[in-house]
Amino acid sequence: MPSSTASSEDCTPEVSTAWMNWKDVFLQCVQPMLAVVLLLRFSSIVDEAGFPTTLMMVFFTFLITFVTGWSSCTVVSRKSSEVGFVKTMLAYSNTEFALSFSIVYLICLLTATSTFLTSAAEAVLHIFSTFSLELLDGATHDLRLVSSVLSLITLGLCLVRNRNARYVRTFIFALTCIAIALHLSSVMFRYGEYKMHRVSDRNAMIPSPPSDEINTVFSQLFPAGMCGLTILNIGSKLQNSAPRGAFVAITVSAGFYGAATILDYMEFFARTSHSNSTQTTEYNEFLSYIYTTVPMAIVVTLACVLSAVTTLKYCSVILQSLSRSNQCRCFLWLAKGYSKRDIPIRCLFILSTIQILISAIGSYDILCIPFTVFYLFAYALFNFYVFLVKLSDPEIPSPPTLVSLSIAAVCFLASIYTNRHLALFIALIFGISYCCLLYILRRESNDDGEECAKSMYPTVLEQMHELQQEPDSRRHYHPQILLLSGSPAARPGLVDFAHSITRGKSLLICGYIIPQDPCSRSYLLQLKIDKQINDWLRAREVNAFGAAICCTKQATGANILLQTAGLGRLRPNILMVGFKTGWEKQSKETISEYFQMLSNAFDKQVGLIVFRNEITGFDVTSSIRKNGAPINDDEDLAEYVDRV
Known part of the structure; x- marks a missing residue:
């Protein structure tokens, strides 16, 4: 209700x-x-x-x-x-x-x-x-x-x-x-x-x-x-x-x-x-x-x-x-x-x-x-459908398949024996409504993709509102990760490790901080990179979302993502970053920004994961080349991802 x-x-x-x-x-x-x-x-x-x-x-x-x-x-x-x-x-x-x-x-x-x-x-x-x-x-x-x-x-x-x-x-x-x-x-x-x-x-x-x-x-x-x-x-x-x-x-x-x-x-x-x-x-x-x-x-x-x-x-x-x-x-x-x-x-x-x-x-x-006839027919339909679901998914804790099928058959025969005319009447109502709905749904499925997308939007939005209004007593913990991966194509190992934690059952956002000041040109680049990230994730069968923002400082960009990424209850509760390899050779400003990203996670009261891969790290950008030269520019990397 x-x-x-x-x-x-x-x-x-x-x-x-x-x-x-x-x-x-x-x-x-x-x-x-x-x-x-x-x-x-x-x-x-x-x-x-x-x-x-x-x-x-x-x-x-x-x-x-x-x-x-x-x-x-x-x-x-x-x-x-x-x-x-x-x-x-x-x-x-x-x-x-x-x-x-x-x-x-x-x-x-x-x-x-x-x-x-x-x-x-x-x-x-x-x-x-x-x-x-x-x-x-x-x-x-x-x-x-x-x-x-x-x-x-x-x-x-x-x-x-x-x-x-x-x-x-x-x-x-x-x-x-x-x-x-x-x-x-x-x-x-x-x-x-x-x-x-x-x-x-x-x-x-x-x-x-x-x-x-x-x-x-x-x-x-x-x-x-x-x-x-x-x-x-x-x-x-x-x-x-x-x-x-x-x-x-x-x-x-x-x-x-x-x-x-x-x-x-x-x-x-x-x-x-x-x-x-x-x-x-x-x-x-x-x-x-x-x-x-x-x-x-x-x-x-x-x-x-x-x-x-x-x-x-x-x-x-x-x-x-x-x-x-x-x-x-x-x-x-x-x-x-x-x-x-x-x-x-x-x-x-x-x-x-x-x-x-x-x-x-x-x-x-x-x-x-x-x-009696109507309830027997309803019981027969319901138990028969549970029987079909049990065949497709044997792990569900429903009654055994033979029990559900037997009860469905007995209810159907009992409804006919009680009054066959009323049983035929309720069966006609179910059959007519089922055929009409099947025709309507097939006609909608034959429409163009834009109309299908519009038909899905109200349902998803309603489910988001229901999730937001769910009482605290029934909420369960789910690891919802904000991964600062940069371009996922540059750090595929880090993305795969994060996906092995969520396994498509909870939220995973791959954050990409573009080191540029926001402007009309950077907005176009952001939209382009955002689309390419999602295409790359879908091609790699990774259930995640891409989030690209423009910010000159990595710490500030990570802080913005922590505050704005997600919607409703689908917000990150874990910040995941890769270990800073060669940190002893980095400048003080770079180390300070990295440390500030970790501090922001504690200030935001979210979990923190720092994943280390021995000495080599996760960044494979140096192995990606264009015309024989390494790629160091975000636009060139975006074009490479588009070609991949």
Whole structure:
């Protein structure tokens, strides 16, 4: 998500310990996994599918989530400097796949928001039915009305800044854990059966599928495994602790669902075996009805609204990032952000409107099917791409290639088995967007070199700004060397030694101090030498930059380079010079200037490297000849470099 401004809320994690970051990631991942399914439908799932099938579906769901989360953590750890889903995917993959996959994930999040709010509306209607209240018809029309109101509340929460959002999330998660404990204890001690009241679908746009089919039951369960790609949305300040928080969230959720499966099966077995104590059963059901049903419905409402706020924010930021990309200029009007936090208000209003229309389709039993199909297809795409990346770079710590390929194939087949029409729909969206982007990128690549250079400039400039704004806690030391080499062709050994230190992974600047006063003629010479230095470095495959200045004194020129070379955080922190061979034969002024260069490095508080090559030194100018005579003039040396 955008991090162009440093708010007070963004600064708190840097003061806190790593536990705070771990807790934030854990809560963002675990809350949606427990909020809906476990308290809304899980008892019905066990009754309809049976214990072995439910246990197998729970294992399959969380296995997919674990492998996908492992792959997501790999992406985050490799590109920890990127912020937001789209930027992380662009840094990890090619442009056409990153943007197409972002569109697919945008649809997944939008469907998830509608599913959460519809679930919250079902919980509200369950409370109404407890007190025999009806707004319109007690069925889908009431569900639409309540979900629309909750959608407006969710939109308002997304627009209002809450400094205590972390504590609110923690409080709601604590309530969710208490509700789950009450649910499991009611099953364990058998003082009644807890089930949410299902809303009638007589006014639904699409009739609910048969509840006894395995694909329908699996669709009701799979929303519990939606956090596989959530890590890619998390800001850069939390990405270092994202793997631990995500894996703990998946483990805790899997443990809860496994325990609920076993206890629900034991309760079902006990209910079918011992059905004779009618008076005690009625009293226990009354206790369950009063002490668990209504409070749990309130907890489900709060948890679902909180999850909907999170997914809607992610969705709006992804749409804003897609609009800001060069390939989506037609949606540029959606890219504008408001206030210092860069809030995508336009995206929020449009997505909220679409979400209300999706929620009007029907209840959770209907919306969970596109939710499951879209997420399964997204998981299949992501794991397949990680499989291809793993083949090209076996050293990355992603899941084994066969595991990623197997999970991708299983997710793809499961999406088709759940609903082949929806799977074909989301596949068409991905295919059309991928082909369109591929056509656009190929058309841009066929343009002239000037247009290609212009298209690269904004990206590089944006990355420079992001590097400059990177917090101190995440900055790592890199040896950035200013090498006083003169003409690199005159001291190739010194340049090669400096390049062996940086190895193209950090900054290397070859400084050339032309012993002339600045004038119009010297400026032309400077531009000529600067170009020739960079051409020579490129021909020698040395990843470095040339920097030529005009100054009569070497010490003064070195001081100027120390102050002005580089840009932003790409500034030299090491000064490297060659050893002054034959210093005892040099004049006092020459030795004084050399000593002053070394002193300037200490005054500037940068590192200093003095490299010595026995007696011969590094300067090979004396071996370079023109018409049989040694070259001593800078212009002649520049012409020699140009010929080389």
